[in-house]
Amino acid sequence: MKLVVRVKLLPTLVQAAALEATLHACNQAATWAAGVAFEENARRPLELRKHTYAEIRVRWQLGAQAAQHAIKKSCDAYTTLKANLRNGRYGRPGSRRHTRASGKPVVFRPEAAQPYDDRMLSWQHEQQTVSIWSTAGRLKSVAFTGQAEQLEVLAAHRKGESDLVCQGGKWFLIATCEIPEGVLNTQPVGFLGVDLGIVNIAVTSDGERHCGRRVNRKREQDRKLRSKLQKKQTKSAKRRAKKHAGKEARRAKDINHKISKRIVAEAERTGRGIALETLTGIRERARLRKPQRTTLHSWPFAQLGSFIVYKAKRAGVPVVYVDPAYTSQECSKCHHTERGNRPAQAVFSCRVCGFVEHADCNASHNIAHRGWYVWVCGAQSTAPELTLIA
Numbered sequence: 001m002k003l004v005v006r007v008k009l010l011p012t013l014v015q016a017a018a019l020e021a022t023l024h025a026c027n028q029a030a031t032w033a034a035g036v037a038f039e040e041n042a043r044r045p046l047e048l049r050k051h052t053y054a055e056i057r058v059r060w061q062l063g064a065q066a067a068q069h070a071i072k073k074s075c076d077a078y079t080t081l082k083a084n085l086r087n088g089r090y091g092r093p094g095s096r097r098h099t100r101a102s103g104k105p106v107v108f109r110p111e112a113a114q115p116y117d118d119r120m121l122s123w124q125h126e127q128q129t130v131s132i133w134s135t136a137g138r139l140k141s142v143a144f145t146g147q148a149e150q151l152e153v154l155a156a157h158r159k160g161e162s163d164l165v166c167q168g169g170k171w172f173l174i175a176t177c178e179i180p181e182g183v184l185n186t187q188p189v190g191f192l193g194v195d196l197g198i199v200n201i202a203v204t205s206d207g208e209r210h211c212g213r214r215v216n217r218k219r220e221q222d223r224k225l226r227s228k229l230q231k232k233q234t235k236s237a238k239r240r241a242k243k244h245a246g247k248e249a250r251r252a253k254d255i256n257h258k259i260s261k262r263i264v265a266e267a268e269r270t271g272r273g274i275a276l277e278t279l280t281g282i283r284e285r286a287r288l289r290k291p292q293r294t295t296l297h298s299w300p301f302a303q304l305g306s307f308i309v310y311k312a313k314r315a316g317v318p319v320v321y322v323d324p325a326y327t328s329q330e331c332s333k334c335h336h337t338e339r340g341n342r343p344a345q346a347v348f349s350c351r352v353c354g355f356v357e358h359a360d361c362n363a364s365h366n367i368a369h370r371g372w373y374v375w376v377c378g379a380q381s382t383a384p385e386l387t388l389i390a
């Protein structure tokens, strides 16, 4: 399984200047190469290299590897563009957006990510430093930092290329790791259903509720502060809002890591798989008062799902996705479905058999049932390939 780990670089001022010059040079070269590719209609790496390699080496002082990566980046951009044009991301052929996207060469931002291979970048995990190629020569002992868990993954499983990026004046390396998957449990004894929601972020069919009131209260405070800062148009308010947004995202990520860890550990311990609801529609399903809607929108459920998937893969726990339609209105005992089964946000009370339970628990039972059904019908794990953990 492929996994992406992001570490923050802590370059000295001199090193940062060298990295900046390098990134700009690589992207200028890539933009120029993309222009040549457009004019000459040479969009394959081998062909484009013939037209551009020598000049890039001289004009932008790029090393052999960097020059080849810049060329390949241009070709990849055209491949992506072509795919996007084909699947309608730019509207129909002949439309203004389509014509504009296909009628001019690709341009790279000065700060666009640049791939580094093992010949241009080496990692010293114990010292937490990298040695990285730049247009000003090799930069040695550039310090990096990251969360302990991620640094462990990095040291043990990093493989292949990493991307150098600059975001908001900070430097990052995004490294690809190849994680061995656990031996898949092909005979789960059942499924642990996970209901995602507003009042509780996640509720399992074992009745375990993750992060209810306290997190929500904090989320509400965050939202208030955010709208207050948005109203003020001053520079310092903007800076504060940005800083706060980063803090909020990190806190949410941390909570998602904890929830996913516990859910996967529980499924593994009891020999079960995990049933998740498909996320499309979680927003439409929530018919709520406005403040609650905002909290829902701001929670990264997709991230939580991806954390569960990658931790499950590592543990060999099967994951299935189920259609969540009507899971909140269906009785998990007799399967009678009607809106009146849910007299209040937190209460489920079946109008046919009289079964009463916490509404989210009832929904998670339904998700568990459906998960089991999906599994026996022969659908395999439908987990995405690449997961971002940092």
Ligand SMILES: [Zn+2]
Residues within 6 Å of the ligand: 331, 332, 333, 334, 335, 336, 350, 351, 352, 353, 354, 355
């Ligand atoms: Zn019932």
